[in-house]
Amino acid sequence: MAENKKTQLTKFILTDESKRIISNPNVFKQTYTPDLIVERRETTDFYREISVFINYRKPSHLIIKGFPGSGKTVTVNFLADELKKEKHDIEVFTENCSAKSSIDVLQNLTKDFSTVNFHDLQKIFAEKLEKDAIIVLDEIDRSNPRIEDLLYFFSRPKEIIPNFDKNINLILISNNLRWEEGLQDKTRSSLQLKPLIFAPYSIPQIISILKSRVKKGFINERAITEELIKKIAEDTERIKRGDCRVAIETLFYSAQNAEMEGRDEIIEKDINKALKTSIEQADREKLTKLKDTQLLILYSMLYEDELTLTEAYKNYVDIIKEENLPVKPVSKIMVFWILDILENIGLIDKRLDMKKDGKGIPRRNIKIKLKVDRDIIFNELSLRDLRLSRRE
Numbered sequence: 001m002a003e004n005k006k007t008q009l010t011k012f013i014l015t016d017e018s019k020r021i022i023s024n025p026n027v028f029k030q031t032y033t034p035d036l037i038v039e040r041r042e043t044t045d046f047y048r049e050i051s052v053f054i055n056y057r058k059p060s061h062l063i064i065k066g067f068p069g070s071g072k073t074v075t076v077n078f079l080a081d082e083l084k085k086e087k088h089d090i091e092v093f094t095e096n097c098s099a100k101s102s103i104d105v106l107q108n109l110t111k112d113f114s115t116v117n118f119h120d121l122q123k124i125f126a127e128k129l130e131k132d133a134i135i136v137l138d139e140i141d142r143s144n145p146r147i148e149d150l151l152y153f154f155s156r157p158k159e160i161i162p163n164f165d166k167n168i169n170l171i172l173i174s175n176n177l178r179w180e181e182g183l184q185d186k187t188r189s190s191l192q193l194k195p196l197i198f199a200p201y202s203i204p205q206i207i208s209i210l211k212s213r214v215k216k217g218f219i220n221e222r223a224i225t226e227e228l229i230k231k232i233a234e235d236t237e238r239i240k241r242g243d244c245r246v247a248i249e250t251l252f253y254s255a256q257n258a259e260m261e262g263r264d265e266i267i268e269k270d271i272n273k274a275l276k277t278s279i280e281q282a283d284r285e286k287l288t289k290l291k292d293t294q295l296l297i298l299y300s301m302l303y304e305d306e307l308t309l310t311e312a313y314k315n316y317v318d319i320i321k322e323e324n325l326p327v328k329p330v331s332k333i334m335v336f337w338i339l340d341i342l343e344n345i346g347l348i349d350k351r352l353d354m355k356k357d358g359k360g361i362p363r364r365n366i367k368i369k370l371k372v373d374r375d376i377i378f379n380e381l382s383l384r385d386l387r388l389s390r391r392e
């Protein structure tokens, strides 16, 4: 009788006799920092720039920009770990700024939550800091706009806090390739940000990153063939602009899919299924981080195959009107700016379209296209309770 009581769960649980592929699941996690990273020109440029501060303590604030999964966070975390190990007498702070204001970030850096007064927090920070510091502000493009006050403070702390004598070098990280253009002139000119662009990974680079994860996280490297590793790299390069996170997660889910079916070898079918899962997961996470306006603009592209910037703006305004949403539409310029951001995150694609007008003169037109699954957008909208009707 007990036999009949078994649920479907048993199908998914590995037993002692099961064939296994994965030895260490942590190796495939987003938060994992490998003991060696695959280096490339971007990495070397970054080391060269930051070494100026390490050697001479002359601040030169950096902004690292690039598409998701181009290795920005891991490269900076890797450097932070290395600096902590070696004795350079530099304090390193890393803070993810998503949805955070100046106050939030300063409270976390000082570990002092007794006040929400920005002026006091600046003083506390200055008093507590014992060494020169590198401050990493990740996902700065998703922070609360009031983060500017903090950036301004870090750009000239010695003028703001009398007798403060430490040097501070900022490293900002952003998906938005034009983020600093949105800063006020005062902040921008005070920061003098030096941009470093991280290009999307090429197929050979993704292959070597995947291989090092296989080595670390698989029981037996032979669980996956060279050809199948190449397939993951090619697929992510083609579909997700070389997003390395998607590649690594696809590798992990492929192994899991094979294990579920009692195999200790990955086959092509496992990869196709895994790729779908990891893309969905990455997209879903990107949508959760969008602001309402950004999500609405994405929604306004839902029923068109391809559209121009002007059409996208019109759709957005129409939807707010038709759905009677309690928001005021943002300006056309703002919508264009947001479309740019959505492209940088990989949620839409832009392409240049040359077409002759009535007089036979060629005109440049930018066409945009949605790159995420509709249902993921609906799901996020309903979670936020932006009650939009499905207009099928």
Ligand SMILES: Nc1ncnc2c1ncn2[C@@H]1O[C@H](COP(=O)(O)OP(=O)(O)O)[C@@H](O)[C@H]1O
Pocket: 029, 030, 031, 032, 033, 034, 036, 037, 038, 039, 066, 067, 068, 069, 070, 071, 072, 073, 074, 075, 209, 244, 245, 248
């Ligand atoms: N050069 C590299 N060497 C090893 N692993 C890497 C490298 N670049 C990226 N990865 C891995 O790929 C994933 C995505 O990288 P991440 O740094 O989070 O991208 P980004 O911050 O640009 O979105 C992470 O799991 C990271 O460890």
Ligand SMILES: [Mg+2]
Pocket: 072, 073, 074, 138
């Ligand atoms: Mg990152």
